[in-house]
Amino acid sequence: STPVTYVAALAATAQRGVLVKGGAHLEALGLVKTICFDKTGTLTQGSYALISITPIGDKYTREQMLEFMVLMEERANHPLALAIVDGARLEGVTSANSKKKVDEHKFMAGEGLVGRIDGMQVYVGNTRLFERLGMMESLSEEMENMVYNWEAMAMTVGFMSIEGAGIVCAYCVADAVRNESMEVIDALEKMKIDLYMLTGDNRDAARAIGQMVGMNPESINSELLPEEKLQFITKMKGAQDTGRSVLTNPMGKRDLVCHVGDGVNDAPALAAADVGVAMGVGAALAMETADVTLLDSNLRKLLYSIDMGRRVLWTIK
Ligand code: ADP
Numbered sequence: 517s518t519p520v521t522y523v524a525a526l527a528a529t530a531q532r533g534v535l536v537k538g539g540a541h542l543e544a545l546g547l548v549k550t551i552c553f554d555k556t557g558t559l560t561q562g563s564y565a566l567i568s569i570t571p572i573g574d575k576y577t578r579e580q581m582l583e584f585m586v587l588m589e590e591r592a593n594h595p596l597a598l599a600i601v602d603g604a605r606l607e608g609v610t611s612a613n614s615k616k617k618v619d620e621h622k623f624m625a626g627e628g629l630v631g632r633i634d635g636m637q638v639y640v641g642n643t644r645l646f647e648r649l650g651m652m653e654s655l656s657e658e659m660e661n662m663v664y665n666w667e668a669m670a671m672t673v674g675f676m677s678i679e680g681a682g683i684v685c686a687y688c689v690a691d692a693v694r695n696e697s698m699e700v701i702d703a704l705e706k707m708k709i710d711l712y713m714l715t716g717d718n719r720d721a722a723r724a725i726g727q728m729v730g731m732n733p734e735s736i737n738s739e740l741l742p743e744e745k746l747q748f749i750t751k752m753k754g755a756q757d758t759g760r761s762v763l764t765n766p767m768g769k770r771d772l773v774c775h776v777g778d779g780v781n782d783a784p785a786l787a788a789a790d791v792g793v794a795m796g797v798g799a800a801l802a803m804e805t806a807d808v809t810l811l812d813s814n815l816r817k818l819l820y821s822i823d824m825g826r827r828v829l830w831t832i833k
């Protein structure tokens with residue numbers, strides 16, 4: 517009778533737009549005691565809007581500065597790259613009539629981009645990157661305050677530097693929280709599940725988003741590299757880690773750890789978690805790595821899946 521329960525439950529979840537790669541994962545969902553959420557694209561919609569791009573210094577005109585920015589971000593696939601390219605287009609700047617030559621272009625996990633345009637090294641990225649490059653001290657106090665205010669307003673902040681000119685602009689992009697996030701966080705807390713946020717974004721933006729969705733400030737973990745998300749998951753799985761053995765032993769009572777994410781940078785954490793849950797509109801790699809995919813990316817489906825997992829467990833007891 518057990519397989520029938522699995523099949524029925526899997527069919528029900530499939531009908532609701534939840535893709536579970538096997539009955540064992542459904543059961544594991546029922547044993548989840550800890551859930552780690554990615555921020556961008558998971559608790560938030562993952563579609564950034566460019567709020568401000570503020571020139572610094574006078575070596576380049578605003579138009580020239582935007583041209584460098586577009587050439588860098590056009591080749592990137594982070595959701596904020598799209599916002600910057602779109603924002604520049606609204607000001608009439610596209611790469612179409614650019615005569616500049618991009619020779620190198622590389623993504624640096626957790627930091628941003630480095631490239632070479634017309635022979636000059638160009639960096640675009642966050643505070644972490646520019647601190648590492650030792651360029652943050654060059655910012656005026658006025659600019660520092662502006663950046664601080666942007667972050668406090670939950671915005672993701674970044675800079676661009678051009679060789680020979682230092683930092684040429686500061687920008688901020690904003691992302692709206694999903695309309696169901698707050699309700700889902702509340703419901704999960706009532707189910708006595710421990711919740712955490714794991715994000716690559718800056719501390720203040722992470723905290724502000726956390727506050728918007730009703731998460732405890734102590735549960736917010738920011739400025740994490742993909743490996744650090746993985747390490748957090750491993751730590752949560754605890755010393756008595758039995759890996760995935762519980763999946764072959766349905767009656768195993770170890771509390772399980774779930775990670776919910778949408779990005780390439782979530783893949784290691786999704787693989788390490790007892791239950792990896794991917795958002796359907798996210799990166800293909802996240803879905804391939806995950807055990808469960810919420811096809812329409814609606815977080816309410818996570819509640820539904822956990823409930824279904826608990827019911828399956830109950831039935832076979
Ligand atoms: P997350 O999905 O949590 O933002 P990532 O590791 O993809 O994590 O990126 C971490 C941070 O690195 C971003 O929040 C952003 O500040 C910076 N970053 C990543 N890609 C870019 C990019 N193309 N341009 C500028 N900054 C970027």
Ligand code: MG
Pocket residue numbers: 554555556557558777778779
């Ligand atoms: Mg994400």
